[in-house]
Amino acid sequence: MQVKRFFAADMRQAMKLVRDELGAEAAIIGNRRIAGGVELTAALDYKLSALAPRVPNMELEDELRKTQSRIVSAQAELNNRSDSDASINLQLFSGKPVSAVDTHIEPTLEEPPRPFAYTPPAPAEPAVGQRAYDSMRSELNGLRELLEVQLGSLAWNQLQGSRPQQANLWRRLQRVGLSGPLSRDLLSMIPEIDEPRQAWRMLLAHLARMIAVPDIEPLEEGGVIAMVGPAGMGKTTTLAKLAARYVLKYGPQNIALVSMDSFRIGAQEQLKTLGRILNVPVTHVDPGQSLVQALEPLLRKRVVLIDTAGLQASDPALRMQLESLAGRGIKSRNYLVLATTSQKQVLTAAYHSYKRCGLAGCILTKLDETASLGEVLSLAISHELP
Numbered sequence: 201m202q203v204k205r206f207f208a209a210d211m212r213q214a215m216k217l218v219r220d221e222l223g224a225e226a227a228i229i230g231n232r233r234i235a236g237g238v239e240l241t242a243a244l245d246y247k248l249s250a251l252a253p254r255v256p257n258m259e260l261e262d263e264l265r266k267t268q269s270r271i272v273s274a275q276a277e278l279n280n281r282s283d284s285d286a287s288i289n290l291q292l293f294s295g296k297p298v299s300a301v302d303t304h305i306e307p308t309l310e311e312p313p314r315p316f317a318y319t320p321p322a323p324a325e326p327a328v329g330q331r332a333y334d335s336m337r338s339e340l341n342g343l344r345e346l347l348e349v350q351l352g353s354l355a356w357n358q359l360q361g362s363r364p365q366q367a368n369l370w371r372r373l374q375r376v377g378l379s380g381p382l383s384r385d386l387l388s389m390i391p392e393i394d395e396p397r398q399a400w401r402m403l404l405a406h407l408a409r410m411i412a413v414p415d416i417e418p419l420e421e422g423g424v425i426a427m428v429g430p431a432g433m434g435k436t437t438t439l440a441k442l443a444a445r446y447v448l449k450y451g452p453q454n455i456a457l458v459s460m461d462s463f464r465i466g467a468q469e470q471l472k473t474l475g476r477i478l479n480v481p482v483t484h485v486d487p488g489q490s491l492v493q494a495l496e497p498l499l500r501k502r503v504v505l506i507d508t509a510g511l512q513a514s515d516p517a518l519r520m521q522l523e524s525l526a527g528r529g530i531k532s533r534n535y536l537v538l539a540t541t542s543q544k545q546v547l548t549a550a551y552h553s554y555k556r557c558g559l560a561g562c563i564l565t566k567l568d569e570t571a572s573l574g575e576v577l578s579l580a581i582s583h584e585l586p
Contacts, residue, residue: 202244203229209237209543211342218242231342238342267340365392369399377544377574378407382581411577412586414561419446424495424504424532426525427563428554430546431464431510433537434565439507440474446503452479454502458494460485460521461509471507487517491524506532513553522557533560536585540570547579561586 204222208214214237218226222242230241366387373383389406393399418425419442427435439457446455457480459471468484475482485494498504508525511518525534534557538547551559562585564576579585 204242206240206242207234207237208240211238211240214238214240231339267343271343365394365396365399368396369403372400373403373574375572377572377578379544379574379578379582382410382578407577410581412561412580412584414586418442418533418535418560419503421533422502424506424530426506426508426532426534426557427537428508428522428525428534428557428559429510429537430512430550430553433510433539433542433550435510435537436461436470436507438537438563438565439471439505443474443478443480443505447478447480450502455480456498456501456504457482458485458498458504458506459483460491460524461507462486463509463511463517487520491530492527495530513549518553522554525557534558535560536562538562538564538576538579539566540564540573540576541566542576544575544579547576551579551583551585555583559585 202222206214206217206221208217211231214231218228218240222244226242226244228240229243230239232239369387370383373386378386386403386406390399390402393402425442427439429435443455443457457471457475459468459482461471462468462484471482471484481498483494483498485491495504506525508521509517511521524530525532534554536551536554536559538550542550562580564573564580567573
């Protein structure tokens, strides 16, 4: 028996690695969440043996039965070729995930099969029972993800046979990194076209029209402009580029820089150096200091650029920083700085963490380093961020 571990960013990529290296006959014997993705343990020529006795838990057993029943029902439903086309269209173009199609994944067996035998041992301590409960719940979540991957793979193969042109366009949109709902919306906007290049150009044209762009550039509009976002997104670099562009066009008289980053080592010195180079004043705002009072001497400036600290969502200082920017006396336009090289989960978490201060739009950075723009464009379009 050959056993091997596979690491990937998500379950779909991990399953692809298993199929590419061990083939379709490989059996998944373990899965768990790790930092940065998932870990799958797969084996060839694997014979299922009885599991070690577990702590009995009625809630776990009930959830396991439901999951097993869903898997059996889904496999039986997928074997029915007459209903496959309708299932494909519903999964890929209706905007609902596989797990949300209740009519196709409802238990149909009165007594689902029980491949795992549970031997009731002696009562265990509560801590052990909780660990077993958490472990089983993690395994069930993994089973659901595996089921979604298998259903999605089968649906894709059947769609490719029945509607090859839309299937190819869908695949190209996914390679770009666009989200499923956005890809479905784009595909619904174009008619049936025999020429693939023309259809692709139409898709890109519709995508470009969906991207909101401000009528006036932030620097031309003037006022207080704040760069917000997690660490490493490029806030300070973006501020430096904007300040240099303004000084080259209008001179250093009507612009000022403000730093709220007292957490990163060297952050204030970096902004001081930029101020000396551009010959513009730099003001530092320490934690607990009133941002309104710090901005009072700068009210005559046409543009004030604020560099904020990149803090984690769980950091209490982030809440104080966002409240300062959203204060009544601060009429700032807050722009979320997003690195296009970041993962989808990182981008989504950044938006939900910083939307509390009121976002005027987003600024995309590291465009020359990214492999795809679909993830960040999907976020900006779905939340209407110019």
